[in-house]
Amino acid sequence: MAIKDLPREELMHPGAGSCPACTDLLTLRMTLKALGPKTVLVTPASCTASVACGYPKTPFGVPVLTMAFAAGGAAASGAVAALHRLGEDDVNVVVWAGDGGTYDIGLQSMSGAMERGTNFIFVCYNNEIYSNTGVQRSGATPFGAWTTTTWKGKVDQRKDMPAIMLAHRLPYVATASASYIEDLYRKVQKAASIRGPKYLEFHIPCAPGWRFPMERTIEMGRLAVETGAWALFEADDGKVEFNLRSKQILDGKTQRKPIEEYLELQGRFAHLFRPERDEEALAGIQQFIDREWERYKQLAACGMSVG
Amino acid sequence: MTLMFDVGNKVAAKAVQMCKPEVIAAYPITPQTVIVEELARFVENGELDAEYLCVESEHSVMAATCAAASMGVRTFTATSSQGLAFMHEMLHWAGLSRLPIVMINVNRTLGPGWSLWPDETDSMAQRDTGWIQFFVSSAQEAFDTVILAFRLAEHHEVQLPVLISYSAFTISHTMMPVEIPEQDDVDAFLPPFKPYWRLDWRNPVTFGNVLSDEYHMEKRYTMHLGMEAAKRLIPDLGREYEQRFGRYHGGLIEEYRTDDADYVLLAMASVGSEAKVAVDNLREQGHRVGLARLRVVRPYPDEDLRRIGRKRKLIALDRNISVGSGGWMYHETRSAVMGVEGCDVYGYLCGVGGRDVTYEDIEQMALKVFTGDARPDVVEWWDLKQTGGN
Numbered sequence: 001m002a003i004k005d006l007p008r009e010e011l012m013h014p015g016a017g018s019c020p021a022c023t024d025l026l027t028l029r030m031t032l033k034a035l036g037p038k039t040v041l042v043t044p045a046s047c048t049a050s051v052a053c054g055y056p057k058t059p060f061g062v063p064v065l066t067m068a069f070a071a072g073g074a075a076a077s078g079a080v081a082a083l084h085r086l087g088e089d090d091v092n093v094v095v096w097a098g099d100g101g102t103y104d105i106g107l108q109s110m111s112g113a114m115e116r117g118t119n120f121i122f123v124c125y126n127n128e129i130y131s132n133t134g135v136q137r138s139g140a141t142p143f144g145a146w147t148t149t150t151w152k153g154k155v156d157q158r159k160d161m162p163a164i165m166l167a168h169r170l171p172y173v174a175t176a177s178a179s180y181i182e183d184l185y186r187k188v189q190k191a192a193s194i195r196g197p198k199y200l201e202f203h204i205p206c207a208p209g210w211r212f213p214m215e216r217t218i219e220m221g222r223l224a225v226e227t228g229a230w231a232l233f234e235a236d237d238g239k240v241e242f243n244l245r246s247k248q249i250l251d252g253k254t255q256r257k258p259i260e261e262y263l264e265l266q267g268r269f270a271h272l273f274r275p276e277r278d279e280e281a282l283a284g285i286q287q288f289i290d291r292e293w294e295r296y297k298q299l300a301a302c303g304m305s306v307g
Numbered sequence: 308m309t310l311m312f313d314v315g316n317k318v319a320a321k322a323v324q325m326c327k328p329e330v331i332a333a334y335p336i337t338p339q340t341v342i343v344e345e346l347a348r349f350v351e352n353g354e355l356d357a358e359y360l361c362v363e364s365e366h367s368v369m370a371a372t373c374a375a376a377s378m379g380v381r382t383f384t385a386t387s388s389q390g391l392a393f394m395h396e397m398l399h400w401a402g403l404s405r406l407p408i409v410m411i412n413v414n415r416t417l418g419p420g421w422s423l424w425p426d427e428t429d430s431m432a433q434r435d436t437g438w439i440q441f442f443v444s445s446a447q448e449a450f451d452t453v454i455l456a457f458r459l460a461e462h463h464e465v466q467l468p469v470l471i472s473y474s475a476f477t478i479s480h481t482m483m484p485v486e487i488p489e490q491d492d493v494d495a496f497l498p499p500f501k502p503y504w505r506l507d508w509r510n511p512v513t514f515g516n517v518l519s520d521e522y523h524m525e526k527r528y529t530m531h532l533g534m535e536a537a538k539r540l541i542p543d544l545g546r547e548y549e550q551r552f553g554r555y556h557g558g559l560i561e562e563y564r565t566d567d568a569d570y571v572l573l574a575m576a577s578v579g580s581e582a583k584v585a586v587d588n589l590r591e592q593g594h595r596v597g598l599a600r601l602r603v604v605r606p607y608p609d610e611d612l613r614r615i616g617r618k619r620k621l622i623a624l625d626r627n628i629s630v631g632s633g634g635w636m637y638h639e640t641r642s643a644v645m646g647v648e649g650c651d652v653y654g655y656l657c658g659v660g661g662r663d664v665t666y667e668d669i670e671q672m673a674l675k676v677f678t679g680d681a682r683p684d685v686v687e688w689w690d691l692k693q694t695g696g697n
Contacts, residue, residue: 038508042374050517058513063506065377066515068396071370074362078330078374078382079506081358085329085380091508109370112363 001182007033011061018051021214023178023204023221024125025052028096030181031123034188037062039092040083042076044106045069046098047132048125070105072097073113076120092192093120100130102201103139103161114168114197121191121198124161127206135209142229143288144281146211146268153271153281157288165199166235166304172198174234178205179221183243187234203230211267220265228256228289231296238306240299249293250300256293259286311485315478318446318485319385319411319471320345322453324355325493326409328383329500330375332360332368337423338479339387339413346383365390369397369408376406377514379505381457384408387475388415388429395433401468402437402530404515407460407500408468409453410438414576415475416661424661425474427576427627431604431635437530439469439537440605444580446483448556448602449473455544458497462544464536466503474577475661488552496551534606541603557600559608562615564590565597571615572598572673573623573636578657578664582624585669594677601636609643616640618649620683622676624669626658633686654686662690 011032018025024047032039039062043049049066052059067075072095079093095113097106102124110122129147130136137147137154140161144153165173172194176184184202191198205220207213212220224230225245232246241247248254260282263269272278311318320342323331331350333343349355362371368384376382386394391412401408412430416422430440441456443449449471456469473479506514518526542558549555561579564586565571574582579600589596599615601608615621621644625634632638637654644650655672658664672689675681 037511040378040506040508052516054517055513055519055522058516060513061511063508063511064513064516065374065506066513067374068366068370068400070366071397074332074364074367074370075374077360077362077367078332078371078376079378081330081360081371082375082378082380085358086378108363109367112367115363116361 001185003182006030006185009033011037013059013061015057016052016059017054018047019208021207021217023206023217024048024127027125027178027184027202027204030185031094031188032062034185035092035094035192038090039094040065040079042067042072042079042093042095044072044095044097044101045132046101048096050132069101071109072101072106073110073118073122076122077113077116077118080118080120089119095120095122097122097124098132099124099126099128099140100138102126103159111168114165114170114199118197119195121188121200124201125204126201127204127209128158129206129209131206131209144269144272144285146271162199162201168197169238169304169306170199171196171237171306172235175201175203175230175232177203177221177225177230177232179218179225180232180244183232190234211270212265216265223257223262223265226257227259227262228293229259229262233296235304238304240303242296242300250296256289259289308489309487311487312482313485314341314480314482315446315449315473316341316413316480317345318483319449319453320349321487322450323383324349325490326383326454326457326497327355327381328357329380330358330360330372330382332362332371332375332384334362334365334368334386334390336365336387336390338415338475339385339390339411341479342385342411365393366397369394369401372408373397373401373404373406376401376408377404377506379500379502381500382408383410385411385413387413388417391429391433392417395436398433398436398438403526405466405530405533406468407457407466409456409460410468410470411453412470412472413475413479414472422661423475425477425577425626426659426661427472430470430472431627433470434605434635437467438605439467439534439603441469441471441603442575442579442601443471443473444478444577444600446478447485447554449478450485450487451548451552451554451556454493454497455548458544459537459540461500462536462540463503465533465540467530467533467537472576477577486554492551496548538606557602558611559601559603559606560611560615561600561602563598563600565599565615568595568597568619570594570596570620570622570673570676572596572669573601573621573640574598575601575604575636576626578624578626581664581666582669584666585673588666588670589673594673596673604636607639607643612640612643613647616644616647616650620651620653620676622653622655622673624655624657624664624672626664628656628659637686651683653681653683655689656686657689
């Protein structure tokens with residue numbers, strides 16, 4: 001589907017208090033276009049819960065249940081159970097959580113909801129930080145990134161949450177990016193067409209949190225994919241397929257760009273370049289990405305048994 | 308009407324089944340577990356038509372329950388001790404969301420060290436979460452209170468969650484005879500849940516969004532009004548229940564032999580039933596003593612206590628403690644009766660951590676007050692062993 005063919009109906013209205021060039025609300029707007037109005041949104045504490053809402057106004061055209069930080073998955077289980085009692089199984093229940101509400105504090109209840117087969121979509125909109133509280137490191141923050149709790153750069157690598165979700169044997173797991181919006185739209189629609197627990201993770205560059213000029217937001221997401229720092233793939237019934245640029249990379253039809261091209265544009269990695277280059281760290285990050293892609297090849301070849 | 312002879316937990320589960328909740332979320336914890344086991348059996352057998360969610364923690368139990376209640380269906384869960392403590396954030400969530408959830412908490416000592424015995428600190432530590440709190444002292448009272456609790460919670464003037472607590476083992480695992488009414492009568496007393504609000508895609512609203520200080524105080528005030536309505540409705544609904552089912556356990560307080568009393572014991576839960584025996588024995592010895600058994604501590608029965616306390620000595624028997632302050636019942640009662648003519652409040656901390664409190668203990672505690680050997684401004688730790696310092 002081309003952007004010009006997307007539904008005209010807006011379920012995410014203007015007026016939310018997000019930062020300019022916010023990819024959270026961009027991807028949420030597209031997600032709601034893909035899902036339509038028969039949708040209930042569960043929003044654990046995150047940027048969305050704080051910038052999008054302010055009683056008595058709301059920018060949402062769908063009902064929203066704000067939820068405690070740790071409890072997105074559990075709330076979805078409760079909402080789906082209640083909708084079943086009401087004979088409304090056709091209503092989409094979507095948890096819209098940041099990486100903190102997914103990788104860290106939200107992990108237990110999300111894992112529980114997946115294991116108990118809740119018919120819902122869990123979307124992690126991953127900007128690799130606790131952005132709402134002022135750019136602290138999360139389990140999704142990449143090695144080397146400055147945050148307000150890792151002033152000299154994060155010393156640990158990120159988790160691989162999509163792989164953790166694949167290990168839950170879900171019928172559908174997909175990654176997407178704010179910079180490849182048609183692919184994201186298709187994946188949301190695909191998730192909505194499948195019964196059972198679905199996991200989507202959107203990579204969403206955050207200009208204020210990553211410290212780059214806001215007009216380069218979409219470019220930043222594309223560079224993440226082109227350098228291989230982020231990979232676009234989907235696992236339909238455990239069969240893993242890479243998509244778009246990531247597929248070309250995996251198939252050897254396109255070379256990954258050097259990771260430095262992505263890092264050097266972001267203020268959060270500036271200390272790796274100035275006042276002098278941190279060769280060891282830069283080489284380590286490139287090696288990490290290289291190893292990730294070796295693993296992706298195995299993942300694409302083997303997939304994951306489901307059911 | 309049929310007679311059931313079983314442990315408190317199974318009796319409570321039977322009451323829940325007859326209230327027809329639509330979503331139950333559960334996580335095991337001793338000594339509550341029998342309740343959710345029994346409900347799981349009812350659902351699997353088809354004796355209860357409900358969605359039963361096995362979730363992965365008590366925090367998630369209350370999150371799932373809040374979400375289901377927000378969609379507009381009747382919900383129930385049960386927990387105990389550490390589980391209730393783990394729910395703490397979500398208890399506030401349920402209260403502030405005005406969700407009519409009913410939950411049973413089997414009072415059990417908080418650890419460490421691990422203990423299974425009854426202590427009310429787990430429930431009392433949640434007193435500020437916006438939940439109406441009952442303490443019951445028999446299986447029959449547990450049964451009747453569950454049915455009344457749904458009616459109360461769902462009343463549009465109240466719209467607050469209800470916690471029903473009873474003592475570990477002395478109630479939860481003790482077999483008692485209980486009268487079980489006909490389902491038709493329960494249905495007539497408790498019609499299907501009609502939510503005041505619910506999340507519905509046809510009428511999209513954002514629930515729980517950012518609320519500025521311009522509104523927050525008023526929101527708490529409306530919750531306070533809900534509690535005030537509960538003060539009035541608990542005795543009213545209790546009388547309506549009595550008319551239909553023939554049993555009345557009291558309003559916020561059950562008064563026992565207080566009419567001509569000079570001294571009134573204050574107790575809750577199973578200590579409350581033990582205290583009745585103590586009152587009878589002390590009466591036989593010629594002491595003019597009665598019992599005010601607090602059935603409800605949120606809303607706190609301030610007005611009742613002011614009436615009961617007039618020209619009387621109150622003796623609070625707390626099986627709970629706020630360390631650094633004392634027993635909650637003692638402190639809240641003192642503040643309630645401030646300025647009441649001729650009222651002194653004596654306090655004992657007894658059975659804290661689950662040590663048994665017998666009627667003999669209660670008689671001894673009362674006699675110490677009667678003989679002038681206790682002071683109203685000094686709370687005594689009853690039956691305290693030598694500890695060798697702090």
